[in-house]
Amino acid sequence: MKLRAIILISIMAVLDGLLSVWMAQQSYSWFPPQASAEAKLYDQLFSIFVGLGTFIWVGVMVPIFYSLIFHRAAKYDASDGPAIAGSTTLEVIWTLIPVVIVLSLSLVSYRTYDKMGTQGPETLVHLHAPHLMESAYAEPVEREPEEPASVETNPVESVDVTAKQWAWVFHYPEQDVTSTELHLPVDRRVRLVLRSEDVLHGFYVPAFRVKQDVVPNHTIDFEFTPTRTGTYRLRDSMYSGAYFAANQSNVVVQSPQGYQQWLAMAASQTPQPAYNQAADEYSQNNNNVAVRGWKRVVPAPPPVVNYAPRYAEEPESSDDPENHLEG
């Protein structure tokens, strides 16, 4: 009987393990494109969590459903089950194993966070953790071997980011170019200097798997490395008031040449007011909804920039600008 139980449990554990491995592999497909070095690390870590989570979930569900099927009381059976009040051995085991699991997960997470090295607001809060969170800028991260070595040797590209109700403005200090679309070179460490003019905002690019709140009166440095060309969505992730949901923009990751050409092209443009969805909706007085709203904070005037994406120049077209995003 005992042998049979051991064999059964072992078979279940193996099946559970196979299912978990399968889920862990599936988890890579649940995300937007993997467009940064951080995203790669992120997806690996997430996969570990998914595998372990599946193993635990199935491991708990199987005995529950086994009981529900095989340990039901017969219709007229008024008797009690066995009076088993506990088992010290079992209780110690199921306390210690979770302790080990969560501590290991913390360690793995810490390592990933260290490698991602997104420069958090360390400088801002003036709290020092000498070893812990050095940015990858100061101390190059260990890259996967297949990644180009040039990632590390290239200088960092620095861009000023201003968030406001409700617009994103990007300023390239060297060329003194402003844009409502964030253009970045591929395979280079990027440092954003995040500032807010009014309330909290959140800089969030799902394809990069990075996020940082933008705080008024604070300057926050934030770093990551785009590794895939394309157009990605940038979203405000920290609720910022009436037109929060419309406070989005695009990130265009380009080849170094394309990026330089874009900078040169943008520098030659005279600054013009860009299309701004919040200001546009506000000026239309919300005629297109069933239930009218209340008085709200007046959106900032459309930002005046050298470069704004093409669709923005024809706001009167019925086309929703959000439809232009790349998948």
Next chain:
Amino acid sequence: MANISLEPTPSISAQPYPGAPDNWRRFFTFSTDHKVIGIQYIVTSFFFFLVGGTFAMIMRGELITPDADLVDRTVYNALFTMHGSVMLFLWTFPVLVGIGNYLVPLMIGARDMAFPRLNAVSFWMIPIVGILMMVSFLVPGGASQSGWWAYPPVSIQNPTGNLINGQFLWLLAVALSGISSIMGAVNFVTTIFKMRAPGMTWFRTPAFVWSVLAAQLIQLYGLPVLTAGAVMLLSDLSFGTSFFAPERGGNPILYQHFFWFYSHPAVYVMVLPAFGMFSEILPVHARKPLFGYRVVAVSSILITLISGVVWVHHMYASATPGWMRMLFMVTTMLVAVPSGIKVFAWVATIWGGKIRLTTPMLFALGGIINWVFAGVTGIFLGSVPIDIHVNNTYFVVGHFHYVLYGVIVFGIFGGIYHWFPKITGRMYYEGLGKLHFVLTFAGTFLIFLPMHPLGLMGMPRRVASYDPEFAYWNVVASLGGFLLGMATLPFILNMVSAWIRGEPAGNNPWRAYGLEWLTSSPPPVENFEEIPTVISPPYGYGQDQPLIATNEHQEATQVP
């Protein structure tokens, strides 16, 4: 099998003070009977559950299409703010206080709560909180639109410039609710410490009472902080102080600490009583003692302790330094240990039992199944790098709705069904109850599961409009939301009709152990003819000892 054919104590129908009404009217008076107050809490908060649910269904109606086309953005923002506020401050907290109010004195063999008048005052503040919240929709500028966190600076922007605005009323309501809950916590903690029946040592106290104690201790240490934060925010909003206002030199991040220091443990204030109800329901309907009862009881207190040092996990993407993120990652993950202990104990409790899938049992099992899933995603969120991508996305929304609806509301429903025969003396309709369970479980799955992939894809929470790539899962979630809303109808029908004309249930229809099952149904004023003496631990199912505590007590009280 133990002998549990028990005679009830004779019913006393008199009210604690002369002239008090003895019929339904007593629910509209300043009654000091903990059972009346318990029902007042439960019914009032259930009304607000329907209000909050209506808000949710309007939101799901807006989100069934990508554009903001059903309600104006400001209205949507008010809806999600008030959905969260109503569901927490007017449904989950008060309904659990109501259930605790009804059950704790009965379970520990007390005649009432320690401070009956304070108890009534705590309750009567809830309708005031509700009125303030509802009235805020009617003031110029509309109800609060800053989310239930009310993070400054958005919460202190006040576009109308009026002194009386939605945010002002909201803060007033939250502060009042905090005061009500602090008074309730003082009452519960005193009652549990001081009024347990003779012989009821700590390890003879039911797990539900332990969990209520653990939850109310959190209220005591945490709520003053939130209430202070709300008062500071109110003076920033209305009187020009500069605690949090950045343009006047305040620090908005400080508010986040104030807010989450309480508001994360608040989740445990809500989930612990649900855990307690699982621990009560499972042994009864599986006819087995609660496995590892002592460890389960103590793990509640462990959760109380650990939950005091996890709040920064809501602020990983905020302006927090790296060391703080790492420290709180470890503490957050450690919460999984006592939570896991409970899950394993529940599984071991039903293992090999004589399981009956009654409605309360179904809700308890459903709640546990949801909890394992929500607990796993909770560990994901505890990890700093994982959280940084999904923070403030629908992944988080899915996670905490799995906890709040899938676990806590399931626990509440399970508890209400389980103790319904005790509270009313009548039996609910099992068929309607099972229908309610099936619809609720399906609805919960359909609305909240799709939120996880949405979050992984990068859909932020609190958005009135979204990119078309998110449409598919949002349609599924909206349909699930409408189903979940409709799932409440069989519950209401069941409760109302069974209370009016259900079959008499007898005093102990489940043949359950516990002091509350020894008295009549519904229990008389002051609960017990004579305070019982407890001589053994709870959950004595299947034990052959003829003299369990309840029998002993029964023999003693049968003499008169």
